[in-house]
Amino acid sequence: MSTISRRSFIKTGIAAGSVMLASPKDARPAEVKTLPPDRRGVLVDTTVCIGCRRCEWACKNAHSLPAGDITDYDDESVFANKRRPDDKALTIVNRYEKIGDERFPTNVKIQCMHCEQPACLSACIVGAFKKDDTGAVVWDTDKCIGCRYCMVACPFQIPAFEYEKALDPKIMKCDFCIDRQKNGELPACVEICPAEALTFGKRSELITLAHRKIELFPERYYNKVYGEAEVGGTSWLYLASREFMELGFLKLGTNPAPGVSESIQHGIFAYFVPPIAFYALLGGVMWLNKNRNRGEE
Amino acid sequence: MKKLLLFIIATVSFISAQNNMRRMSADLNCSTCHSCENPTKSNPCLKECLRHEIITVHNSPSDGPENIILNFIKTKNDLFKPVNFSHKVHSEMAEMSGGCTTCHHYNPPGDILSCRECHENDRARKDISKPDLKGAYHQQCLNCHRELELNTECESCHAYNSQVSLKSKADAQKTFKPTGSHKTVTRPAVLTYKSSYQKGSVVTFHHKDHIDLFGLNCTQCHTSQNCGDCHTAKSLKEAKPVAVNKNSDHALCKDCHDVKGNSCNKCHAENVKPGFEHKRSTGFDVSRFHGDLRCTQCHTKGFKGLDPNCFSCHQGWTPETFRHGKTGLILDEIHVELDCENCHKELNFRIKPDCSDCHDDKSFPEFLPGKKGTIK
Amino acid sequence: MSGHSNAYPIKAKFLTPTVWGLIILAATAVLIVLARLIFGIGSVTNLSNSTPWGLWIGVDVGAGVALAAGGFTTAAIAHIMNREEFHSIVRPALLTALLGYTFVASSVMIDIGRWYYIWHPLIMWNGNSALFEVGICVMIYLTVLYIEFLPIVTERFIGHVNLPGFLKMLNRPIDKFLRILDRGLNTTMSFFIIAGVVLSCLHQSSLGTLMIIAGPKMHPLWQTPILPLLFLLSAFSVGFPMVIMEAYISAKSFKLRHETEVISKLARFVGPLLGIYFAFKIGDMVIRETFVYLTEFTLASTMFVIELLFGIIIPLRMFLSRSVLKSPLALFIASSLVIFGVLFNRFNNFIIAYNPPFTDARYFPSIYEFLLTIGFIAFEVLLYRACVMIFPVVSKEDHQGRSTKYAIRWKV
Structure with a gap:
C-alpha cells in the first residue's frame, strides 16, 4: 500500500520536474513581440561626456521632480561616490578617473537601458510594463500593485520605489521621455546635452554609427558597443574608451533576461495542458483508490 | 559672343581650380569624394565628410577672421551668451597640431567650410552620422579645453545671460575675451x-x-x-618646450633616414x-653658389648624383645671359665677347683657365681677363 | 470526505500565560502594520532600491507557503490515495494550511506598496510572470482551502444554530441553509480536493521560478533552472513534518494523547521524500559544478552548508531510523529540523542568495520586520488555538465514533 503511494509521489514529482527540465536549454522567451524596425534608442558616447550633469537637471524638470538651480549641478563633489538612479533622480552621472591620466576621466550616465526584451515587463504580476513602439519601456501607474518584482528582475538594477510614500508609492525609472517623444520632442537629457554625448535616433542606425566610430577611431574607442547584445539588446547603447567592466557596467550574457523563467512558465502552463493533465491524473488515481477500497470492503 | 563669354568663364574657373588643386597636400582623385562612377549635379553621390578622409588646404592664420561670434544656436531660455571665439589665436595655436584641419577636419579645396555648413543646427534630425552644431562646437572645443584646463566649466568660454538667476552676481560679469596672437615659437x-x-x-x-x-x-x-x-x-x-609625440624611437626619422640598415x-x-656640411660629406661645396637652394631642389626623388657639367642644369646659359661677375671676376670688354669654351677648355669649369693658352706674354695671377669683384 | 469524523472542539482554558505572551507579540505586529500603513514601507523596513524583497517576502511568503504544504500533502495521501487511517490528521493539517495561507496573504498585503490593489492580478493578467502564477494560484487555493474548511463549520453549527432575541426566527432557515450547503459540499468536495493539490503543486514550484529571473544577481549555489523543482520537492518533504510537529505541539498543549501510530505511519513517507529532494539538490550542484563555491567560506557558502546539513542530511538520517519513527519526541525533533531546513532554504533563496550588484550595505532586516513576522506567527498560533476550541478539528481516538453524521448532533 505504502509503496504504491510512494511510487506515485515520485512519479508526480518527476512528471512536474521533467516539464521544467525540458525547456531551459533553449532559453528564449516563448513569444517575442516583434518590435518596429524604426524603434528609437540613444547612443551614449562616454568619451564625449564631460560630466556636466545637465541631463540630471533636465530629467528632473521633465518629470516634475525637485530639480533645484541648474548651477548646483556644477558641483563635482558628487563624483566622490558612485551613485545610482533612484526615485528622486531617474538618471545620474558617475565619474571614473583614469589612473595615470586625470585629464580624461570617463563619465557614465546611468538610466534605464530600455531592454529589447525587458525582464521587468516579463516579471510584472499585473503586466503594468509595456515596450512601446518608440522603444521605451514604460510603466502604467494605474495597474501597479507595488510588489517590486520588477526591481528583483531587472538585470541592470534600475527600477526604484518610493518607499517613503504610504499612499500610491510609484516605481520610478527613466521612461525615455515618452510623453515628450509623442509630442515630437527629444528626451530631455538628449536635448540639453551640450556636447551631444547622447545621440538620439533609430536603434539600427545608432548601432551602425557606433561601429563606424570604432572603426574610424580605434585608438579612441574600446571595441564594443555595450547594449548591442547584452540581455538580448537594449535601446540605450554605450561607447567607451576602456573595458566596460572598469566603468561600472555589468558583465551580462546575451540571453534575454526573461528567457529561462518564461520558458519554465510556458513549460508548466503550455495552454493549461500540464495542469489539466495533472488534474485528470489525480482524479483517476482517486477514483481507482476509492473503487479498490470499496472492493476490499 | 555668348559662347566666347562662356569660354572665358570656363577657362578662368578652370585655372582657379587648378590653383586650388596645387595647394592641396593630399592625393586626390574622383573616388576620394564621390562614391559612384559618374557623379552629376543632381546626384553627386558624395561620401560622408568624416575626419578620416582628409583633403586639406592650408591657409595661414592671418587669412582667417580675427574673431567669430558664435550666435547661430538660439533657444528660448539660453543660459549663456554666445561665445566670442577668437579664431586667429586658435588657428595660430593649431599651427603646431595640423593646421586648419585640427578643427576644419573636412577641408576641401575652395572656401574654408565653417562648422555649420555640415553640422545641422537641429538635434532632432534625420542624419545622425555627424553631431549637430551645438554638439560639434562643444566636442571640438572640449577636446583641447578638457585636456588643457582639467575642468569643463562653462564659464571658460561662456558668459552667463544676465536674466538667468545666479548664485553669485560676479559670475555674470565674467566674460572671456582672448585677444592678440600666439607667441611665435622659438626654434x-x-x-x-x-x-x-x-x-x-x-x-x-x-x-x-x-x-x-x-x-x-x-x-x-x-x-x-x-x-x-x-x-x-x-x-x-x-x-615648456614642445616634445615630439613619438611612438617609437625611429618612427619620426624613418621617413627620411634608413633606420634598419647599417647606417646607424x-x-x-x-x-x-x-x-651636415655638403663639402665635407660629398666634396662638392654648395656654399659658394648653391647655398640658397634647399636639398630637395637638387635631390629629387631618384637622385643619383649630379652631372658636374653646369649645363646639365643650367641649360640656358650663354655668354650673353651668364653674368660672369657672380663668380668674382667681372670680365672686361674684350673677354666678355668670347665663347665660354674659348677659355674653359671642354667646358670643364672646375679647371681654372690658363692665360698662356692664348697669350704668350701674359700669365695668371699678374694679369686678369677683367677685374676682381662681384656684381649682384 | 470529511463525513465520518470523530473530531470534536477541544475544551480547555483559552488564556494561559503563553497565550498572553502571544497576544502581546500579535499586538506589536498590529502596531507595526499601522505604522506601515500611515508612514509607508520605508519607515519600518530596511528595504531599499537594491534589495526590494526582504524578510517579509522571504520568510512570511516564501517559507509561509512552503510550511503550509501540510495541507495539500495530507489531502493527497488521505483523500486521493484514500488512506482511511490518515483521515484524522486531515483537519488539523487543513487548518494549518488555511491559517498559513491567510498569514501569507496578509503578509503580501503589508509588503506590497499598494495593498488596496491586491485584487488587480485577478483581472490584469501576465502569463509570463511567475509571480502572477503564484499570486493567482495562492488566491484560488486560499478560496479552495476555505471551501474545504466549510464542512467543519457546517458540522459545528448544524443543529446548534441558536441566535438570541428576535433573531430566533432565523434559526430554522439558517439551519436549513447550512444543511443544503453541507450536502452540496459533500458531493463536490472531490473536485476541490484535487484542485487544491494541483494548485499547490503549481504555485509551490512557481515560487521557485520567482528568483530565476534575477539571473546573475542570485548566488550560483541557489540559482538553477531546476529551482522550481527543488521548491516543489522541498514542499513535498516538509508537508508531513509540519503535521507531525503541529500534532506534537497541540497534544502537549492540550494534554492529549500522542497519536503515535498515525504519526509513525506518516513519518515513513518523509525519509524517501526528503531523499529525493536531497538527491536533486546534490545532483544539481554536481552537474552545475557549483560545489566550488563551498570552499569559499563566505556567508553564502556557510548558509548553504547549514541548510544542507541540518535541514536535510541529519533529519534524513533520522527519518530512516526505525527507533526514531517510534518516538514522538525524536520525530518532533527530526520534523523541526526539516521545517527549519525548508524555512532556511526559502530565507537563503530570497535573501542570502540575492546579491544586488550595486549596493552600499548588505540588507539586514530591521527590528520591525522581525517583530511583524514573529507577531504574525503568534497571531496564527492564537487563531489555531481558537479554531480547534471552536470547531471540530482535532480527533480523539478514545472517543466512540458516531454511526451517522447528524443523529448525534440532534441529540446534543
Missing part, C-alpha cells in the same frame, strides 16, 4: 638625445638644419601636438656630431 638650433644604443649613445639632432636646409615644416614632425603638451592649466603664459652611425655617435 632650437641643435638638440641632443641620449639613446640606449651602445655604439653611439648620443644622437645629435640639428633642428635648424632640418628646417632651413632640409625644408621640413613644424607639423611634419610635430603631429597632433596639443596645447597641454606645452602649457599647463595653471599658467597659460608659460610653456649617421645619427648615433659617442659625442655630439657636427651638422
Whole structure:
C-alpha cells in the first residue's frame, strides 16, 4: 500500500520536474513581440561626456521632480561616490578617473537601458510594463500593485520605489521621455546635452554609427558597443574608451533576461495542458483508490 | 559672343581650380569624394565628410577672421551668451597640431567650410552620422579645453545671460575675451638625445638644419601636438618646450633616414656630431653658389648624383645671359665677347683657365681677363 | 470526505500565560502594520532600491507557503490515495494550511506598496510572470482551502444554530441553509480536493521560478533552472513534518494523547521524500559544478552548508531510523529540523542568495520586520488555538465514533 503511494509521489514529482527540465536549454522567451524596425534608442558616447550633469537637471524638470538651480549641478563633489538612479533622480552621472591620466576621466550616465526584451515587463504580476513602439519601456501607474518584482528582475538594477510614500508609492525609472517623444520632442537629457554625448535616433542606425566610430577611431574607442547584445539588446547603447567592466557596467550574457523563467512558465502552463493533465491524473488515481477500497470492503 | 563669354568663364574657373588643386597636400582623385562612377549635379553621390578622409588646404592664420561670434544656436531660455571665439589665436595655436584641419577636419579645396555648413543646427534630425552644431562646437572645443584646463566649466568660454538667476552676481560679469596672437615659437638650433644604443649613445639632432636646409615644416614632425603638451592649466603664459609625440624611437626619422640598415652611425655617435656640411660629406661645396637652394631642389626623388657639367642644369646659359661677375671676376670688354669654351677648355669649369693658352706674354695671377669683384 | 469524523472542539482554558505572551507579540505586529500603513514601507523596513524583497517576502511568503504544504500533502495521501487511517490528521493539517495561507496573504498585503490593489492580478493578467502564477494560484487555493474548511463549520453549527432575541426566527432557515450547503459540499468536495493539490503543486514550484529571473544577481549555489523543482520537492518533504510537529505541539498543549501510530505511519513517507529532494539538490550542484563555491567560506557558502546539513542530511538520517519513527519526541525533533531546513532554504533563496550588484550595505532586516513576522506567527498560533476550541478539528481516538453524521448532533 505504502509503496504504491510512494511510487506515485515520485512519479508526480518527476512528471512536474521533467516539464521544467525540458525547456531551459533553449532559453528564449516563448513569444517575442516583434518590435518596429524604426524603434528609437540613444547612443551614449562616454568619451564625449564631460560630466556636466545637465541631463540630471533636465530629467528632473521633465518629470516634475525637485530639480533645484541648474548651477548646483556644477558641483563635482558628487563624483566622490558612485551613485545610482533612484526615485528622486531617474538618471545620474558617475565619474571614473583614469589612473595615470586625470585629464580624461570617463563619465557614465546611468538610466534605464530600455531592454529589447525587458525582464521587468516579463516579471510584472499585473503586466503594468509595456515596450512601446518608440522603444521605451514604460510603466502604467494605474495597474501597479507595488510588489517590486520588477526591481528583483531587472538585470541592470534600475527600477526604484518610493518607499517613503504610504499612499500610491510609484516605481520610478527613466521612461525615455515618452510623453515628450509623442509630442515630437527629444528626451530631455538628449536635448540639453551640450556636447551631444547622447545621440538620439533609430536603434539600427545608432548601432551602425557606433561601429563606424570604432572603426574610424580605434585608438579612441574600446571595441564594443555595450547594449548591442547584452540581455538580448537594449535601446540605450554605450561607447567607451576602456573595458566596460572598469566603468561600472555589468558583465551580462546575451540571453534575454526573461528567457529561462518564461520558458519554465510556458513549460508548466503550455495552454493549461500540464495542469489539466495533472488534474485528470489525480482524479483517476482517486477514483481507482476509492473503487479498490470499496472492493476490499 | 555668348559662347566666347562662356569660354572665358570656363577657362578662368578652370585655372582657379587648378590653383586650388596645387595647394592641396593630399592625393586626390574622383573616388576620394564621390562614391559612384559618374557623379552629376543632381546626384553627386558624395561620401560622408568624416575626419578620416582628409583633403586639406592650408591657409595661414592671418587669412582667417580675427574673431567669430558664435550666435547661430538660439533657444528660448539660453543660459549663456554666445561665445566670442577668437579664431586667429586658435588657428595660430593649431599651427603646431595640423593646421586648419585640427578643427576644419573636412577641408576641401575652395572656401574654408565653417562648422555649420555640415553640422545641422537641429538635434532632432534625420542624419545622425555627424553631431549637430551645438554638439560639434562643444566636442571640438572640449577636446583641447578638457585636456588643457582639467575642468569643463562653462564659464571658460561662456558668459552667463544676465536674466538667468545666479548664485553669485560676479559670475555674470565674467566674460572671456582672448585677444592678440600666439607667441611665435622659438626654434632650437641643435638638440641632443641620449639613446640606449651602445655604439653611439648620443644622437645629435640639428633642428635648424632640418628646417632651413632640409625644408621640413613644424607639423611634419610635430603631429597632433596639443596645447597641454606645452602649457599647463595653471599658467597659460608659460610653456615648456614642445616634445615630439613619438611612438617609437625611429618612427619620426624613418621617413627620411634608413633606420634598419647599417647606417646607424649617421645619427648615433659617442659625442655630439657636427651638422651636415655638403663639402665635407660629398666634396662638392654648395656654399659658394648653391647655398640658397634647399636639398630637395637638387635631390629629387631618384637622385643619383649630379652631372658636374653646369649645363646639365643650367641649360640656358650663354655668354650673353651668364653674368660672369657672380663668380668674382667681372670680365672686361674684350673677354666678355668670347665663347665660354674659348677659355674653359671642354667646358670643364672646375679647371681654372690658363692665360698662356692664348697669350704668350701674359700669365695668371699678374694679369686678369677683367677685374676682381662681384656684381649682384 | 470529511463525513465520518470523530473530531470534536477541544475544551480547555483559552488564556494561559503563553497565550498572553502571544497576544502581546500579535499586538506589536498590529502596531507595526499601522505604522506601515500611515508612514509607508520605508519607515519600518530596511528595504531599499537594491534589495526590494526582504524578510517579509522571504520568510512570511516564501517559507509561509512552503510550511503550509501540510495541507495539500495530507489531502493527497488521505483523500486521493484514500488512506482511511490518515483521515484524522486531515483537519488539523487543513487548518494549518488555511491559517498559513491567510498569514501569507496578509503578509503580501503589508509588503506590497499598494495593498488596496491586491485584487488587480485577478483581472490584469501576465502569463509570463511567475509571480502572477503564484499570486493567482495562492488566491484560488486560499478560496479552495476555505471551501474545504466549510464542512467543519457546517458540522459545528448544524443543529446548534441558536441566535438570541428576535433573531430566533432565523434559526430554522439558517439551519436549513447550512444543511443544503453541507450536502452540496459533500458531493463536490472531490473536485476541490484535487484542485487544491494541483494548485499547490503549481504555485509551490512557481515560487521557485520567482528568483530565476534575477539571473546573475542570485548566488550560483541557489540559482538553477531546476529551482522550481527543488521548491516543489522541498514542499513535498516538509508537508508531513509540519503535521507531525503541529500534532506534537497541540497534544502537549492540550494534554492529549500522542497519536503515535498515525504519526509513525506518516513519518515513513518523509525519509524517501526528503531523499529525493536531497538527491536533486546534490545532483544539481554536481552537474552545475557549483560545489566550488563551498570552499569559499563566505556567508553564502556557510548558509548553504547549514541548510544542507541540518535541514536535510541529519533529519534524513533520522527519518530512516526505525527507533526514531517510534518516538514522538525524536520525530518532533527530526520534523523541526526539516521545517527549519525548508524555512532556511526559502530565507537563503530570497535573501542570502540575492546579491544586488550595486549596493552600499548588505540588507539586514530591521527590528520591525522581525517583530511583524514573529507577531504574525503568534497571531496564527492564537487563531489555531481558537479554531480547534471552536470547531471540530482535532480527533480523539478514545472517543466512540458516531454511526451517522447528524443523529448525534440532534441529540446534543
